[in-house]
Amino acid sequence: MIPAVLEQRRAGVLLHPTSLPGGVGNGDLGADAHRFVDLLAQTGFSVWQMLPLGPTHRDGSPYAALSLHAGNPMLISLDRLVEWGWLEGDKPDSTVNAITYRLDRLTQAHTTFMQRASESEIQAFETFINAQAHWLEDYALYRALRREYSGQAWFQWPAPLRDREPEALAAVRVRLIDEIAHVYFEQFVFERQWQALRTYAAERNVLLFGDMPIFVAHDSVDVWTQREYFQLDDSGQPAMVAGVPPDYFSAQGQRWGNPLYRWNRMQADGFRWWIARMTTEFRRFDLVRVDHFRGFEACWEIPAADRTAVNGRWVKTPGDALFESLRKHFGSLPLVAEDLGLITPEVLALRDNYELPGMEILQFAFDSGADNPYLPHNHRQASVVYTGTHDNDTTLAWFEDLPAERQLRVVEYLGYPHEPMPWPMIRAALASVSQLAVIPMQDVLALGRGQRMNTPGISDGNWSWRFTWDQLPPDLTERLMRMAKSYGRM
Incomplete structure (x- = not known):
């Protein structure tokens, strides 16, 4: 009852690419994403879990994307475009609007690409468009229309467009041909950068x-x-x-x-x-x-x-x-x-x-008795164990907010550990019989209050958390590697 990719015990980290360092306004698929893969490989951790990758609405939630098939253009690394010769180098002012800046730079890159791209690059672009036409054509038209109608939802457009009348759509495809072509380019670049990251990760297992x-x-x-x-x-x-x-x-x-x-x-x-x-x-x-x-x-x-x-x-x-x-x-x-x-x-x-593995959340394990399914002694091998998810507070903040009697129950169950939180919970996750253990990056960094990714039911202040490389303790790689080795997750 375990997928082939989980036939061996593994450990991983939960981190959305927007939370990476580098990049204007948010992390992206550039050098820092590759460096994060290196960090995982060096620790013996072999899984990078992330949130959905689709283009978001203004609230930034990856769980309500504009498309199920498209990639978020905000994840495109502008530095990579400079390296490819499709964009001139630039250092934005610290007060710049990140979304506007990124979109403007992508427009510049598209113009340069059409002027300078090699024959093989043009061929790769055309191949991508043809291969993904089943979703790309409609998505590009939709994006162009949303822009024309100042971000209005499709059900607020004029009825002929809302209801996809063929003559109305045909006219728009001609009138917005340049905007549509630009969306093709954005998705081509996203796919190229994503597949480069996936290849890089696969080469490092x-x-x-x-x-x-x-x-x-x-x-x-x-x-x-x-x-x-x-x-x-x-x-x-x-x-x-x-x-x-x-x-x-x-x-x-x-x-x-x-x-x-x-x-x-x-x-x-x-x-x-x-x-x-x-x-x-x-x-x-x-x-x-x-x-x-x-x-x-x-x-x-x-x-x-x-x-x-x-x-x-x-x-x-x-x-x-x-x-x-x-x-x-x-x-x-x-x-x-x-x-x-x-x-x-x-x-x-x-x-x-x-035969689908389920999920075990350690933060849910201590609000009832010994039969609580999230307690490690009740875990199933065919499962993924987490200290917490993107919807939970950090484990340190969670523990500090527990009433004293609940804190005592946690430390009693964990054997009165000498390590400070959240390390005893991380250790419990890695020691679990669950075939895969995934630790949110906030817990890897032992962060406390104010560092969560999302608060369910609250619309503001979510999805913007990021870390910096200088937050990594000097002994972090060795510590994680020892734990991965001790619990058979190398």
């Missing part, structure tokens, strides 16, 4: 571990172009939206707002929409986490008019038929099920029937 949200943003090219697969009215608005009921993270539940699927329509097509989506994920990653896995057994449907998730209801979904189709198409499925929250026997049966 580092696996790349991705993340796939179950749902799709309402304002996305995927919903605009394939409305038949979503529960929308004639104006493109949903009557019901996705979320989760009240839980550990929120007493009001979480109203995500994503449109829900027309599962019967997807099934009638042999789930080809999902097969195309998984093809993109497997092209980029060695292993993929499926976010909100329990939604493949039943979804929490919330009336769209409600502002909270309290009044939702569970509605069954054909997850078994979906995963059977995926297994027939791909063979083995290198997936990890995010099986957190309100998990029923039916969800566990779906996970286990398709």
